[in-house]
Amino acid sequence: MYLVTAQEMRNIDHFAIDTLGIPGVVLMENAGRAVAESIQRKFPEPKNAVVLCGTGNNGGDGWVAIRYLLFAGWNVEAWLVGNEDKLTPDAKIFYHVCQKLTSVHIYHDKSKQKLMKKHLQEAQVIVDALLGTGVKGELRPLLREVVSLINQQPKAWVVSVDIPTGMDTDTGMVSSEVVHAQQTITFGYPKWGHYLYPGADVCGEVNVVDIGLPTQFPADLTPKAQLNEPALWRGYIQPRNPWAHKGTYGHALLIGGAKGMLGAITMAGAVAYRSGVGMVTLTVPEGQEVSLAGKVTQELIWSWSGKSVFSAESAKQFMERASRYSAVVIGPGLGRFMGEDKWLGDLLSTIKAPLVLDADALNILADHPELIKLRDSEYPTVLTPHPGEMARLLHCSISEVESSRLSAARTVANHTGMIVVLKGRYTIIAYPTGKQVVNIIGSPALAKAGSGDLLAGLLGSLLAQRIPANQAVPMATYLHGQAGVIASQTVSEHAVCYQDIIVALGKAFEQLPLS
């Protein structure tokens, strides 16, 4: 499913209305009706509702919802916030219908504040149809007052129509007052703000409803982002070939495991096997192999000379064996670079296979951005930063990354020509082509050290199995998130350990529809 900006949504609306000839009021009718139906599904018995409508088309959806709730026997207090003469033409049609069914209160200054407060206090359901995708900047004072009144009602179920009023559609940034909704019902396609912090925190559950908008568009109108779902990559996961041998499913090389950090590469190796690769080699600095041998069973171990750190000498050893591997991961437990900067550059220019750079491999790149040019762009490279690593790559603060996650991911993908996986509650995958995929499957159980190593190992495994990077990356992100969800259903969210995730990965694969 596409994930859209306000402008992309406007383009889709214009295409539907002006090019295809679907009347705008039909879409508004469908939207308002979907809101009322969704509320009735939650509350099958009629209740007291307050529906607050702005003067734009978001308010138009509210007028339609009022009608359906009244028809279903609800007690509805209908409010217009703003002046009647500002109503948009479509909204005006449904406003007039509403006026024939009930009395509409008008709020254009504080004189009606007491009455509105009373209605809000008596309501079990409050519908915020004040502002939608037409919002611009900080809320004006009148709306700020009303939003503040909504937020003072702790017991009511607050439903935002399309966008919680006060949240920016594209960035998820919020005004000094923003509606804190329990549920947001959005139309046609979800919007970026629903999945970007802090907006994502005020949306409650996000329901996307069909209002009859088109699903296919001319190329120039096609949105650039999609939500991660199996439809994007399902065809690339095949039943295993009964005649297969270990070579059929590729050989992943994982490089890391410096002194004191063997756990990371152990986890990455274990998850790689769990996700179908034929062979895994773990490469650690000389001296680490003995401890590693006590931790792993199936994985091959290859130690590099380099006195517990990687060096140019290590890189030379790699070059002699490079052609054996169908994908390489550099990073799990790698440790910070210890002086020489050439070895990573040597590897980047030598590896002729898909490559994943994680953890300290990213920190080295942040310090030596010139190394990026050494990588052969014919082979895909995936960068998997968490916000801290992204901040180092961009030489900015973590809060700057978090307040502009999309543009951070896009910028690095654009500058490096590599696929960027910016990890977080909603992971953003940015492709150098300008496309993005957002993964919303996951669990807070994954917010633990080691989670990133598991993703890196999983990615390395899928890439080693020769699944194209454009599909392997969202597939790995989805499976990782889904394994987190399954593990937290098995043991509590708090208790999930990496072994639980690795076991749950089996179930996550099982639940995938095979092509």
Ligand SMILES: NC(=O)C1=CN([C@@H]2O[C@H](COP(=O)(O)OP(=O)(O)OC[C@H]3O[C@@H](n4cnc5c(N)ncnc54)[C@H](O)[C@@H]3O)[C@@H](O)[C@H]2O)[C@@H](O)CC1
């Ligand atoms: N055909 C369409 O375009 C459809 C639109 N729909 C609804 O229409 C909404 C978009 O409608 P509009 O484009 O009319 O926009 P909105 O209804 O979101 O808001 C427009 C109004 O908000 C005011 N406004 C903007 N920023 C403000 C601020 N910071 N403080 C106070 N007031 C502010 C503007 O002056 C304008 O009057 C969608 O979110 C959706 O709910 C749906 O009815 C489906 C069909």
Ligand SMILES: [K+]
């Ligand atoms: K709204």
